[in-house]
Amino acid sequence: xxxxxxxxxxxxxxxxxxxxxxxxxxxxxxxxxxxxxxxxxxxxxxxxxxxxxxxxxxxxxxxxxxxxxxxxxxxxxxxxxxxxxxxxxxxxxxxxxxxxxxxxxxxxxx
Amino acid sequence: xxxxxxxxxxxxxxxxxxxxxxxxxxxxxxxxxxxxxxxxxxxxxxxxxxxxxxxxxxxxxxxxxxxxxxxxxxxxxxxxxxxxxxxxxxxxxxxxxxxxxxxxxxxxxxxxx
Numbered sequence: 001x002x003x004x005x006x007x008x009x010x011x012x013x014x015x016x017x018x019x020x021x022x023x024x025x026x027x028x029x030x031x032x033x034x035x036x037x038x039x040x041x042x043x044x045x046x047x048x049x050x051x052x053x054x055x056x057x058x059x060x061x062x063x064x065x066x067x068x069x070x071x072x073x074x075x076x077x078x079x080x081x082x083x084x085x086x087x088x089x090x091x092x093x094x095x096x097x098x099x100x101x102x103x104x105x106x107x108x109x110x
Numbered sequence: 111x112x113x114x115x116x117x118x119x120x121x122x123x124x125x126x127x128x129x130x131x132x133x134x135x136x137x138x139x140x141x142x143x144x145x146x147x148x149x150x151x152x153x154x155x156x157x158x159x160x161x162x163x164x165x166x167x168x169x170x171x172x173x174x175x176x177x178x179x180x181x182x183x184x185x186x187x188x189x190x191x192x193x194x195x196x197x198x199x200x201x202x203x204x205x206x207x208x209x210x211x212x213x214x215x216x217x218x219x220x221x222x223x
Contacts, residue, residue: 033210042199042215043154058210090153097142097161097203099211101153 002026004102006091012108013081021076021105023091031094032074036060036087037104043090049074081109112137114202116214123190124222131217133200134182142203143183144211145174149196158185190221 007022025032033048045058049068063085065077074093078085086109091102113136123129135143144159160167160174160183167174171190176183187194197216204210 040215043213045210048210094211098156098159099144100156101146103153 004091004093004100006089006102006105008105009103010106012110013078014110015081015083017081019078019081021078021089021091021107023074023076023102024072025074025093025100025102026072027093027095027100028071029093029095030071031099032068033058033092033094033099034064034066034074034076035090035092036085037090038087046076046089078107083109085109112140112202112204112210112212114200114212114214116200116217118217119215120218120220122220122222125190125192127190129187129190129194129219129221131185131198131200131219132182133184133202133214134180135202135212136181137202137204138178138181140202140204143174143176144201144203145172145185146199146201146213147196148199148216154199187219190219192221192223195219195221 004025030051034046035043037043044060046064047066049055052068052071055066089105092099116133141162146154147157148154158169158174160176171188173186197218199216200214201211
């Protein structure tokens with residue numbers, strides 16, 4: 001099992017560009033989520049999904065879109081990147097109450 | 111919704127001493143409390159968890175205690191080693207069954223050789 005995988009590991013964008021962060025899991029978990037981590041702010045929930053076709057907003061959803069067409073994949077889209085979105089992004093999936101994180105994507109918006 | 115507070119934000123201990131990190135939660139319906147360890151540049155890793163029907167759980171040098179009445183839980187690390195240096199996060203499981211984990215803001219533990 002690969003667990004939770006994320007691509008890319010690093011990304012630099014210019015203000016106004018759009019991009020998609022990819023996340024996949026092979027554990028057949030229903031629940032998946034996206035967090036951002038900024039210094040001193042801990043882990044903040046952006047969006048989550050409780051199953052294919054179902055998504056909902058977390059604490060900091062503005063500027064991000066998600067979709068869940070399959071159980072395995074949960075991509076995060078930045079519509080128009082802003083410097084405030086410079087952060088480390090973690091995808092996670094949960095099964096039987098335990099949550100596992102992907103390796104993260106370090107995003108810089110210039 | 112759930113609110114989880116974590117203290118202290120930084121903690122320095124001498125190698126071999128014990129470390130204790132404390133968290134409080136607000137939602138009395140929350141019933142699952144995991145702890146994560148995050149080394150520099152790495153992902154958070156689940157190290158131990160406890161459910162509300164249990165008061166204490168141990169795994170080698172780490173233990174977690176839960177006081178449901180007071181709504182607080184703690185992480186105890188004994189015989190600390192330099193490799194224990196990391197940021198530790200506590201979390202609470204949303205009592206509404208939505209599977210949302212609410213995280214504390216983290217404790218940076220430094221173990222001084």
